[in-house]
Amino acid sequence: MSAAGTTGNAATIHRFHSAVNSGDRDLIAEAVDELVAPDLLFHAPVPMGLSGAEALKRVWEVLLRAFPDIHVTVEETISEGDKVVVRNTVTGTHRGEYQGVPPTGKTVTYSEIFIFRFANGRVAEVRGVVDVLSLLRQLGAFPS
Template sequence: MSAAGTMNNTATLHRFHSTVNSGDPEVISKAIDELVAPDLLFHAPVPMGLTGAEALKRVWEVLLKAFPDIHVAVEETISEGDRVVARNTVTGTHRGEYQGVPPTGKTVTYSEIFIFRFAGGRIAEVRGVVDVLSLLRQLGALPS
């Protein structure tokens, strides 16, 4: 892949993160339609019964209900070929039910790393590692 193609993929990923930080479910859904392949391969814990871009939309729906002010800070990106890796810090205030935990009002901060594979200028595959244990500990759902 050319350097320009790699730069375009990184720019697309930054557009995606900027959109999810809007906190607007409709804006996020439209961005997923535009930036993500409909048959997205999504290798992360997702709600059962959904695949592709629809699964990603559902993930953001759940996150926004639980953490309406959720913010993804991209700490660094690494690009190579058709892949972009993003190391992120996520913050938000727990205002809605999450993983069976009722709202606590607590502010949470956790880390995640995602690898995005691009095809035809769109996100075609996502692999992620999210520090869910840290998140659940901060919500009081697990012992410290």
Template sequence: MSAAVAERNIATLHRFHTAVNSGDPDTIAKAFDEYLAPDLVFHAPVAVGTTGPEALKRVWEVLLGAFPDLRVVVEETIAEGDKVVSRNTVTGTHRGDYQGLAPTGRTVTYGEIFILRFVDGRIAEIRGVVDVLSQLRQLGAVPS
């Protein structure tokens, strides 16, 4: 794979994050249709009861319901071949129910790292590690 393909994949990832950071459900839905392969393999860090793009859509519905101002900042990307690794910082204010927790009004900041595999310019597979423990500590759900 060429350096041009790796750069194209990084640019696609950044456009995807710009769309999901909009907070607009229509923009996000269009981004999912445009940037995710229909047969996406999503290794979800949380159980959502479905697979493929629908699983990622459900994760975002839950997150935006709980943290309507959720923002993902891409801190670093590394691309090689058909894969892009993205280290992100996520922030949001807890304004809706989340994992059984009533809204606290607290702002959370936590890290995540995702490995994305691209096929024909679309995200075909996602594997991730999300610092949910830090998130839950900030919400007061687990002791510090």
């Protein structure tokens, strides 16, 4: 892949994060439809029974319901070949049920790292590591 293609892939991820940070479910769904392959391979915790781009949409529905002001800050982006790696800091206020924890009103901050693989200009595969334990501890679900 050319350097321009690699740069374009990183720009695609940043466009997706802009949609996510809008908090607009419809805009996020449109971004998924535009930027993600329908048969996306998604290697991260996802709702059971869903796959592909629909699973990614569902993840954001769940997150926005629990953290309506969720914000993803991209700390680092690394592009090489057909892959883009991002290290993010996520913040939000717990206003809806999450993982069985009722709303607490607490503000949370957690880290995540995702590797996006591109094919034909769209995200074809995602591998993610999300610090869910830290998030759940901040919500009081686990002792610190």
